[in-house]
Amino acid sequence: MEKKPAKKSPGGVSRRDFIKGMGTGALGTAVLPPLLGQTIPTKKGRVPVYDKKTIALTVNGQKVGLAVEANETLLDVLRDKLDLTGAKRVCDRGECGGCTVLLDGAPVYACMYLAIRADGKAVKTVEGLAAGDKLHPVQEAFIEKDGYQCGFCTPGFLMTTSAFLEKNPAPSLDEIKQALSGNLCRCGNYAKIYGAVDAAAKKLRGA
Ligand code: FES
Ligand code: FES
Numbered sequence: 099m100e101k102k103p104a105k106k107s108p109g110g111v112s113r114r115d116f117i118k119g120m121g122t123g124a125l126g127t128a129v130l131p132p133l134l135g136q137t138i139p140t141k142k143g144r145v146p147v148y149d150k151k152t153i154a155l156t157v158n159g160q161k162v163g164l165a166v167e168a169n170e171t172l173l174d175v176l177r178d179k180l181d182l183t184g185a186k187r188v189c190d191r192g193e194c195g196g197c198t199v200l201l202d203g204a205p206v207y208a209c210m211y212l213a214i215r216a217d218g219k220a221v222k223t224v225e226g227l228a229a230g231d232k233l234h235p236v237q238e239a240f241i242e243k244d245g246y247q248c249g250f251c252t253p254g255f256l257m258t259t260s261a262f263l264e265k266n267p268a269p270s271l272d273e274i275k276q277a278l279s280g281n282l283c284r285c286g287n288y289a290k291i292y293g294a295v296d297a298a299a300k301k302l303r304g305a
Contacts, residue, residue, distance in 0.1 A: 153217035157182070158226025166213040173197045173208035176223060184224035184253045195281030198254035199223045205258045205280075224253035227260060235301040236260045236294075245294030247285035254281050259295050267303050271296070 137144035148168045155162045157180060166175055173190075176182045176199065185208050188196035192210040199208045200222040227234040236259050239245065246252040255278065262269070262277040269277065274295045283291060299305075 148214060151214055151217070153214060155216055155218075156220040158222060168212075168214060170213045171209055172199065172201075172206070172211040172213050172216050172221070175213040176208060176221070182223050182225050185257075186250055186253060188250070193282070194251070195254040195258065196251055198257045198281065200257055200261055203261060203264070205261045207280075222257070224256055227256060234260060236263065236298040239298035239301055240291075240294045243290055243294035243297050245287065245291045247283075247287050251281060251283045251285075255283070255291055259298060263295070263299050263302055267299060269295070269299060 135147070137146050150165055150167055152163060152165045155164075157176070162180065164175065164179060166179075173185055173187060176185055177187065185199050186196035187209060188194045190197075190209045192207045195207065197208040198205050200206075201211070201216060202219050203222075227237060233241075234256075236256055240252065240256065245255070258278055258281050262274075266273060266277070271292060274292050278291065278295070
């Protein structure tokens with residue numbers, strides 16, 4: 099039977115090309131090139147298809163330009179390309195918060211955030227929290243209140259806490275628990291972590 103010609107969308111990408119282009123592995127790699135440089139329809143409008151793109155970030159106050167693959171996450175870039183290993187790769191699937199960094203001041207799971215989407219944004223990692231030799235009050239409070247045991251989850255907690263206290267300088271215990279609910283501590287050190295956040299809030303308020 100004769101094959102029907104594929105219908106083209108207004109942007110020139112056929113449904114058949116699109117489905118082929120969304121394939122994964124060797125097949126996906128083989129058929130993706132026809133879509134590169136074009137746009138594909140999404141719920142938020144048409145978006146360009148990249149395999150690699152040069153992005154500009156401001157990381158801990160420093161401007162950085164680098165080429166990233168379309169499937170690289172912000173965590174890949176921070177840890178593997180910029181040697182900033184403070185954000186931890188733990189679950190690598192958006193469940194533990196060990197990779198939390200601030201993007202334009204808001205906490206995100208870097209393991210779930212494509213680096214390409216961070217183009218033009220400001221990233222703050224735990225390495226950028228202290229001002230030179232002077233620790234951030236949140237860091238001081240975690241040390242003073244034993245807010246860590248093995249410390250593997252601590253960078254994520256510090257970043258979430260620093261952003262949270264900017265918004266809510268005098269939180270209740272329930273608000274602290276709610277704000278930190280996206281960060282997990284495998285050592286189960288929650289009581290001391292909550293105490294550290296409360297102490298950090300008081301330090302920041304000068305109370
Ligand atoms: S490593 Fe990103 S959420 Fe667990
Ligand atoms: S201190 Fe060990 S995982 Fe939290």
